[in-house]
Amino acid sequence: MNAYLNAMRKYATFAGRATRAEYWLFMLVLFGISAVALVLDAAVSSPFSQSTIFIGITYLVHFLPNLAVTVRRLHDTGHSGWWVLVCPVALFFLCLQGSPGANAYGVTPAGQLNDRDDGRERGGRATVGPLTQLNLTEELERLAQLRANGSLTDTEFDVMKARLLAKGA
Template sequence: MNWYLAVLKKYAEFTGRARRKEYWMFFLFSLIASIVLLIIDKITGTYSAHSGVGLLGGLYGLATLIPGLAVTVRRLHDTGRSGWWILICLIPFIGAIIFIVFLASNGNAADNKYGGDPKQEPEPQAA
């Protein structure tokens, strides 16, 4: 949970680097939260089959859009790539596969032009 909160604390910070663990933990908690909100939306009747989104899920998606983009850009920075590589997802199928490989790749062990190695920084501690 600390990784999720750490990303939210850096709400719109597009500079620096993010470890794989930080990115994937944020992704995991966001996925779980989205599934729970989808279930709640269906139970309460606020889910729209036509649009494919519910009221709570839509609000959550809007609230986490900027932090999600920011942590993705920082993750790309950790691998030595510009944040503009996020646009590779616009290439159907192949772009998404390449993008996932970028996100799952090990970061640069040394400092790069985007900052110091985030593995050398202390991990978020439990509150």
């Protein structure tokens, strides 16, 4: 539900990135809301007229947030938001894993910390040891930027910072 609410709060934010989970959870909740709207429309319809008021309002309210979260999801995979105009290709990109680390569209979203507890990077290659000083600095800067733009609360920042510093030690 947080992914849905986050996408609705960023209804007109086309810059930045959205995780795969954020995108698909938003779509799942939208599907559920649409199903409820269809049932309500069927309940208020008469035998002589079909009502589409609830589903119409649902799609009208969700059009811009849906477009924005889709563009941010494409950004997470390293692709331009304009790919949304080529639906089959965009659907393929939406299923891909996001690019690790920062890309041309911003830093890694808050939920995608580069956790290396299992000793593996995202590409599947084993790491030589703990986080390097450069990686640690980059991750701390990324967390500070997420806190500055409001994506992380101070408490979340402190917890993630402590976890990173414990790994780096």
